[in-house]
Amino acid sequence: MDMREIAKLAGVSSATVSRVINGSSLVRPETVERVRKVIDEVKFFPNNSATTLKYGRSGTYGLIIPDITNPFFPEFIKSFEGIVVENDQEMLMATTDFHSGRMQQSIRRMLIRKVDGVALLASEIETEPFEDLIQNRVPLVTMDRGHIGNGLSDVAINNKSGMDQALRHLKDLRHKKIGYIGGFAGLTISDHRVEAFMRALKRVDIVPRPEFIKVGNYRITGGMTAMTELLSLKDRPTAVLAANDLTAIGGMRAAMKMGFSIPGDLSIIGFDDIDMSDIVHPPLTTLRLSRHELAKVFFDALEHLKSKPHAQGEQLSVKTSLIVRESTGPAPKRSV
Amino acid sequence: MDMREIAKLAGVSSATVSRVINGSSLVRPETVERVRKVIDEVKFFPNNSATTLKYGRSGTYGLIIPDITNPFFPEFIKSFEGIVVENDQEMLMATTDFHSGRMQQSIRRMLIRKVDGVALLASEIETEPFEDLIQNRVPLVTMDRGHIGNGLSDVAINNKSGMDQALRHLKDLRHKKIGYIGGFAGLTISDHRVEAFMRALKRVDIVPRPEFIKVGNYRITGGMTAMTELLSLKDRPTAVLAANDLTAIGGMRAAMKMGFSIPGDLSIIGFDDIDMSDIVHPPLTTLRLSRHELAKVFFDALEHLKSKPHAQGEQLSVKTSLIVRESTGPAPKRSV
DNA sequence: GTGAAAGCGCTAACAA
């Protein structure tokens, strides 16, 4: 069933059918109606691959994420898919599992499928693999890489204001020994967050202590391991910031397992505000990063790049804000 | 950059390039090498839409799910994507949000994109909307609908053995008053599970009590509401089964808020065994449904249907098994 | 073992 068939049934040419489907205004209303009727009757739907072939564009945005199992991402995907579909486009999702081979593969999938742009929320590798995207003039929007270029925009997570709020909050609670559990070492996004933490620490006049900085893996397990190390120190922190909520939740689990009470002995602050954060016990104080806002920023940035193919990208940013729940409290009088 | 260009650079015809790319054995090894070299040099990748147009097949499987925010699904998607990509195919995901409009739209997206088959894990509506899929001869594999047909297979979740294990477990713990919190009313998949529950109850010689059956929404909120109602009964259950883990977790939260201890006053059993189940407090006893196994069954069923286009589908099934953790314990001596 | 050419379904320039 193709447009020629519809054309025959409606007694017009396939060009007219095409015009009707694409809402061209130069078709006589009666003709439009006649064609519409046939389309409905035979439940015709156009073949996207022909259009894609013709245009060299698929009406699809690619989305590459590291780990769909981290609740942050489904919440993001949901918003992103909603926005994309609302705008009559399609989403092609790929997961890298923090693995650079999978990343390469994902990018190839995007290229082959002729996506109109890629939202890249993964960060395992630096610049190398997504150069193929740039070279093929596929608009690209990255997260927290701090690099822009032709057809390349970046969305920074504004750690600064959030971190400041978090540390101010802890300082108000009289915490002085504050630890940090990051993501993987070597990822720009992780590094940014660590650096933001160090700088924010100085802003509230606390001297960073290297032994209080640990790496995790953005998952519960990493949080557990890192927290266990942190709490095994003779002189241990009384408060810990985590690179994401999962890490923080893992940290809470480990701390509680070791007999520490939260927030009595130890305060913990997460990052993201996934739904789960409000459900764990105690509910997690965290830096909220709105998934919906983030999705919108990515989408708009992609559209912008698509509309001006060779233009310089923009450095965008989204804010985080502190949500105080019950995992933070006054610093203990003395270390337990 | 297309095959003709590669052909020119390698001094062959585009037909030969095509043959090389598709691994045809009728090309002289030296020619293959020459072409390969050019391909690598210019980083050529074929345009999928041309192939799709030619074949009428996109090498893509559609996946329709209700709610990506339920941790069960990301875990499934991850496995499914892995299997699909391993087999050089693509996955096109759509979310319905338990909304039949979104379902229609999702199916249309699949049709337009010429998917080779659809895995349908959503269940809001009955048969109507996916008839378009059948009519267009798109293989379809559904979950727990109990209907098969030409090009239509179904994967049943074998509730029977799992439910029996769950109820046997509760009976051993001396529970007699057992409640159930289902999914939405009116969804076949929910109804199946309720019925399975009722039958299993009889098998352990317990008379079902209508007031002990509540509906939820497959989310935490639904579990909370339903549990609150259940525990407000004068004569309340001492154990509750939930249609999924999220519901069970919501139920635990509500019960604890109302001052009941788990499992002291109330035992709870979930369904799915999402990662979170092991992390909540107390860790949830649940009926595990392996996401990876499920994904594999769906994929294989799809491949099978694709290979024999007009053949009758199969009724498949996957098993569930009871994972005992700490949310179940002996029935209280008397109601609190 | 390799090449020429037709055709998949759609769109847009051009013609009428």
Add this chain to the structure above:
DNA sequence: TTGTTAGCGCTTTCAC
């Protein structure tokens, strides 16, 4: 306002 037609990039039959 509508129709004719070329061509997007690939595969495959048929010729050589």
